Amino acid sequence: MGCVQGRCCGYCRFCCCRHRPSDPGSSGNGRGESAAAEVEPLHDHKNRGSTLSIAAVPSAGFCLQYSSLSLRGYYPDTPDRENQDAFCIRTNLQGNPNLHFFGVFDGHGQFGGECANFVRDKLVELLSADPQLVDDPVKSYNSAFLSVNSLLHASEIDDSMSGTTAITVLVNGDTLFVANVGDSRAVVGVYDGDHLIAEDLSNDQTPFRKDEYQRVSLCGARVLSVDQVEGVKDPDIQSWGNEENDEGDPPRLWMQNAMYPGTAFTRSVGDSTAESIGVIAVPEVLTIKITPDHLFFIVASDGVFEFLSSQAVVDMVGGFKDPGDACSALAAESYKLWLEHESRTDDITVIVIHIKDLCNVHNPISSPLPNLSFSIHIFLLRAVADKYPSSGTEIIHPIPQKFSETPNSPDTAAERSPIPMAPSPAEPCPP
Numbered sequence: 046m047g048c049v050q051g052r053c054c055g056y057c058r059f060c061c062c063r064h065r066p067s068d069p070g071s072s073g074n075g076r077g078e079s080a081a082a083e084v085e086p087l088h089d090h091k092n093r094g095s096t097l098s099i100a101a102v103p104s105a106g107f108c109l110q111y112s113s114l115s116l117r118g119y120y121p122d123t124p125d126r127e128n129q130d131a132f133c134i135r136t137n138l139q140g141n142p143n144l145h146f147f148g149v150f151d152g153h154g155q156f157g158g159e160c161a162n163f164v165r166d167k168l169v170e171l172l173s174a175d176p177q178l179v180d181d182p183v184k185s186y187n188s189a190f191l192s193v194n195s196l197l198h199a200s201e202i203d204d205s206m207s208g209t210t211a212i213t214v215l216v217n218g219d220t221l222f223v224a225n226v227g228d229s230r231a232v233v234g235v236y237d238g239d240h241l242i243a244e245d246l247s248n249d250q251t252p253f254r255k256d257e258y259q260r261v262s263l264c265g266a267r268v269l270s271v272d273q274v275e276g277v278k279d280p281d282i283q284s285w286g287n288e289e290n291d292e293g294d295p296p297r298l299w300m301q302n303a304m305y306p307g308t309a310f311t312r313s314v315g316d317s318t319a320e321s322i323g324v325i326a327v328p329e330v331l332t333i334k335i336t337p338d339h340l341f342f343i344v345a346s347d348g349v350f351e352f353l354s355s356q357a358v359v360d361m362v363g364g365f366k367d368p369g370d371a372c373s374a375l376a377a378e379s380y381k382l383w384l385e386h387e388s389r390t391d392d393i394t395v396i397v398i399h400i401k402d403l404c405n406v407h408n409p410i411s412s413p414l415p416n417l418s419f420s421i422h423i424f425l426l427r428a429v430a431d432k433y434p435s436s437g438t439e440i441i442h443p444i445p446q447k448f449s450e451t452p453n454s455p456d457t458a459a460e461r462s463p464i465p466m467a468p469s470p471a472e473p474c475p476p
Contacts, residue, residue, distance in 0.1 A: 093128070097369050100136040104143045105219035105335065108401050109136075111147070112369035115394040116376045118348065119384070129153065130346050130394040131161040131209075135169050138215075144179065145216040146172065149394050151229050151346040153313075154207030160315045161209040163202060167193045168211065182215055182222040183330045190226060194314050194326035206306055208315025211328075212247055214344055214398075219335045221342070223247055224328040226312045230350050233333070233342040234359040243359035246331055246342065250312040252296040257311040258283075264323030267299040271307075274299065298322055341368070341399045348391035349375055352382035368397035 093115040101108040117128035129152035138144040146169055152161030171189040172178055178185045190211075197204050210227020223231050225247035235242045252258045252268045262268060272278040272294050297307045298319060306319045313319070314326045333339075343358055350358065358375060365371040376393050383390035 093132075097367065098134075098136075100142075100145050102143050102145070102216060102218065106402070107335070109145060109216065109398050110368060110401050111396060111398040112367070112372050113394075113396040114369075114372040114376050116380065116392065118390045118392040119380075120389050127158045128392050129157040129161055129209075130348070130392040131158075131165040132344075132394050132396060133165045133169050134396065135173070138169075138173055139178065141179065143216075143218045146213065147216075147344050147396050147398060148211060148213035149229055149344050149346050149396065150209045150211050151227065151348070151392070151394070152207070152209040154204075154316075156202055156204065156207040157209060159202045160197060160204055160207050163197055163200060164193050164209050164211060164314050167196055168213070172215070178215075179217060182217055183332070186213075186215075186222065186224040186328055186330050190224065190314065190326050190328045197315050198317055202315075204315035205318045206316070208313040208319075210310060210313050210347075212344055212346075214246070214342065216335075221246065221333045221335060223331045223333070225250070225331075226314060226326055226328045228310045229344075229346045230355070231342060231344045232355040232359060234340045234363055236338045236340055241340070241359060241363045243354075243356040245355050246333065248329060249310075249347075250329070251310050252298065254311075258296070261298055261311050261323035264321075265301060266322035267301055268296050269299060270294045270296050274304065298324065335400060339400055341397060343375075343395065343397050345375070345395040346391070346393065348383075348393035349379045349395050351379070351391060352386060353379060362397055368399050371397045 097110065097112050099108055099110050111134065113132055113134060115128060115130050115132055118126070120126045131150040131152065133146065133148045133150075135146040138146050148165065148168065150161040150165045152158050154160070168189055171192055172185060175185045175189065197208075210229050211225070212227070212229035212231050213224045214231055215222040215224070221233075223246040225231070228249040228251055229247075230249065231246035233244050233246055235244050248254070250257055252261065258268055268283065269280050270278065273280040273282075274297075295309045297309050298311065299305065299307060300322060306316065308316065308319050308324060311323065312325050312327065312329075316324050341362060343362060345358070353361075353375075361374055361378065362368075362371040365374065372395050375395050375397070379393050380390050
């Protein structure tokens with residue numbers, strides 16, 4: 046995410062544009078002509094990622110097999126532009142083998158990369174130091190996000206027109222706690238009879254949402270698309286359809302008498318100027334109990350979901366046993382679709398986490414979908430982990446020997462319904 050070359054940039058130098066507005070004279074679907082024939086191959090772009098890794102969750106009787114990939118976007122006018130995405134994987138948080146963290150941070154603005162890296166490091170640091178994390182993850186999440194927002198404001202990074210979104214998943218035993226600020230996304234693949242169903246674990250925070258639109262409007266934001274700001278469309282028509290048919294011109298937040306900041310999201314970390322019109326760093330937290338029907342989950346920046354629905358992403362991941370192959374396929378498909386619709390691509394970051402049975406050789410547990418999830422014997426767990434060491438921004442701590450691996454319990458198998466949690470309480474406007 047971040048400002049790109051387009052009509053808005055004449056007056057909105059640091060605007061956080063989710064889409065590139067159509068260039069004058071462009072044809073086709075209104076998003077600009079494809080640059081696929083002019084751009085170098087995808088593999089020429091620098092990427093960051095980790096090899097296949099495994100983390101056990103002994104208390105719940107399963108393990109997590111995961112990989113990640115972060116691909117720098119293609120920007121023809123700024124070919125050396127840095128990847129402003131960041132990601133963090135921290136297993137065995139607080140020395141607890143049942144506590145694992147996965148996060149993706151999508152920076153935007155002139156100093157978006159610095160903001161994303163700062164928040165990535167500080168957020169997991171704050172969570173790691175919070176003694177209430179295991180007992181009350183929701184409270185810990187709220188405290189950590191508000192604290193890291195204040196720390197970013199007080200840092201040497203200029204976040205007046207820069208910041209980052211954040212989508213994070215905390216695995217706490219047999220429960221996922223998903224905290225979201227912005228418009229990146231987490232989604233889980235659920236086995237439903239003979240179908241693989243996508244269930245969103247987060248709700249994009251944009252002006253398309255009526256509740257978010259009303260909240261920022263009460264805080265003084267003008268909510269208008271670029272066409273409305275330019276006078277091409279009537280600014281009094283406060284209806285923009287949905288994110289799937291916005292034609293590259295979504296509603297944005299503007300100051301009352303200024304042509305900035307132009308953010309297409311309503312929550313973020315940083316963006317101190319946008320705070321005055323309602324952009325907040327308070328996360329929405331969803332809680333979901335992991336069941337045998339949950340096969341994998343994905344944490345990704347909006348560069349993945351720009352042209353792919355949650356169901357399309359889950360369908361693609363479901364076709365791969367190796368999460369690393371799934372990451373590569375998602376990045377390649379996202380990149381291809383960007384260039385079919387735009388003259389550039391966004392940065393693309395994705396983490397794919399498979400949920401596998403953790404069982405011993407005497408009591409193997411079969412998966413309902415053998416081609417999507419297969420049993421991993423306990424005696425192989427450490428051997429595989431040794432074979433595929435971590436790298437990049439991933440941090441793995443060894444499993445303490447005092448924790449014993451146990452098979453699935455009847456209580457775990459009996460839980461088969463997601464438990465939604467109401468959005469975290471938030472002040473209507475920042476102070």
